[in-house]
Amino acid sequence: MSDHDDFAFEPMPGLPARPPAGETLLWQGRPSTWALAREAFLLNWLAGYFALVVLWRGWAAWSAAEPDKAVSAVMSTGLLYLILGLLGSAIIVGLAWAQARATVYTITSARVVMRIGAALSVTLNLPYAQLESAGLDLRSGGTGTIALKLKGNTRLAYMAIWPHVRPWHMRQPEPALRCIPDAANVAQILTSAAESRISKPVVTLKMPEQGAGAAPQLAE
Numbered sequence: 001m002s003d004h005d006d007f008a009f010e011p012m013p014g015l016p017a018r019p020p021a022g023e024t025l026l027w028q029g030r031p032s033t034w035a036l037a038r039e040a041f042l043l044n045w046l047a048g049y050f051a052l053v054v055l056w057r058g059w060a061a062w063s064a065a066e067p068d069k070a071v072s073a074v075m076s077t078g079l080l081y082l083i084l085g086l087l088g089s090a091i092i093v094g095l096a097w098a099q100a101r102a103t104v105y106t107i108t109s110a111r112v113v114m115r116i117g118a119a120l121s122v123t124l125n126l127p128y129a130q131l132e133s134a135g136l137d138l139r140s141g142g143t144g145t146i147a148l149k150l151k152g153n154t155r156l157a158y159m160a161i162w163p164h165v166r167p168w169h170m171r172q173p174e175p176a177l178r179c180i181p182d183a184a185n186v187a188q189i190l191t192s193a194a195e196s197r198i199s200k201p202v203v204t205l206k207m208p209e210q211g212a213g214a215a216p217q218l219a220e
Contacts, residue, residue, distance in 0.1 A: 144183025
């Protein structure tokens with residue numbers, strides 16, 4: 001296993017640049033490997049499928065074998081499919097681990113940043129002003145997914161950001177903080193930050209034209 005850090009270039013973990021003055025880091029996290037394996041990579045469905053195959057093939061072997069060889073026939077037949085099922089499950093868990101390890105979700109006082117992608121890293125920068133709404137899908141154990149609905153004509157390619165996207169919303173993909181632990185608390189942090197940012201007027205300094213004697217004015 002290599003100790004090389006592919007993201008050592010980042011000034012802060014998960015962020016392509018240091019936050020500007022006045023922006024506060026509120027939370028960082030990544031998906032739960034097991035939750036991601038179950039929900040995005042359908043680990044439970046695969047395990048259930050192979051369990052049914054083992055039972056079916058075992059019953060078929062039992063029925064076809066001679067009475068004194070039935071047990072050995074069931075064991076030899078069932079063991080093959082059991083090994084295949086375990087191998088497939090191990091591959092899925094490995095893929096989920098790779099995705100979780102490469103992912104950093106960040107919530108600041110101004111935006112949501114998602115550094116995603118195990119093979120090809122992509123960073124999504126989502127200011128609160130671009131978000132229409134956020135929805136929480138809370139699961140047992142406290143893990144959950146927070147989907148972010150974007151405003152206007154902003155469109156993202158579903159497969160380009162999968163599995164960090166709300167499942168099955170392909171026409172209007174919604175990037176998502178997927179399978180995160182303590183999701184209810186994270187949703188509260190996001191809600192408070194977004195409400196505070198959106199309700200606060202943006203104030204800029206409007207400079208007078210060159211040569212004019214008027215003082216600078218604040219424009220909201």
